[in-house]
Amino acid sequence: MNRYDTTFILSTQTSGDGLESAIKRVADLITSGKGQVLRENRIGSRKLAYPIRKQQQGYYVSFIYEANTEVVKKLDLHFKLDESCMRHLTIAYPGDPFRQNVSEQFAAEFERRPRRDSRAEGEDGGDMDDDGRRRRGRGDRYRGGGGRGR
Numbered sequence: 001m002n003r004y005d006t007t008f009i010l011s012t013q014t015s016g017d018g019l020e021s022a023i024k025r026v027a028d029l030i031t032s033g034k035g036q037v038l039r040e041n042r043i044g045s046r047k048l049a050y051p052i053r054k055q056q057q058g059y060y061v062s063f064i065y066e067a068n069t070e071v072v073k074k075l076d077l078h079f080k081l082d083e084s085c086m087r088h089l090t091i092a093y094p095g096d097p098f099r100q101n102v103s104e105q106f107a108a109e110f111e112r113r114p115r116r117d118s119r120a121e122g123e124d125g126g127d128m129d130d131d132g133r134r135r136r137g138r139g140d141r142y143r144g145g146g147g148r149g150r
Contacts, residue, residue: 001066008088009058022084035067052086
């Protein structure tokens with residue numbers, strides 16, 4: 001079985017009981033397909049980046065679970081048919097589902113990346129070419145050194 005992360009946005013016009021039942025249906029679909037919910041995160045009501053179905057707010061929910069691909073297909077069909085679901089996205093989950101914050105994982109990956117070599121930068125932070133000369137940026141062509149005298 002593979003590990004997946006499914007995040008979906010429910011309409012805020014749905015009543016409180018409707019939200020609970022929609023979330024429970026998703027959990028039931030996962031478990032009925034011999035999957036296991038590892039983590040459920042109810043992010044809550046958030047402002048959308050752009051209007052979806054003329055709505056500015058959405059209720060975000062995220063599930064991290066282990067299941068086979070048939071469960072993912074059933075969930076996709078469920079979200080397409082469910083009118084209270086505005087958007088959904090399922091990805092293969094690469095990290096540890098029991099870690100408290102996913103942003104910590106990305107911060108750790110960022111720290112592991114090799115840093116830029118400090119010798120490649122000049123004293124003022126500008127880039128240097130291979131011969132040790134300062135590479136001229138686009139704005140340098142208009143600074144002094146002849147021209148029309150503006």
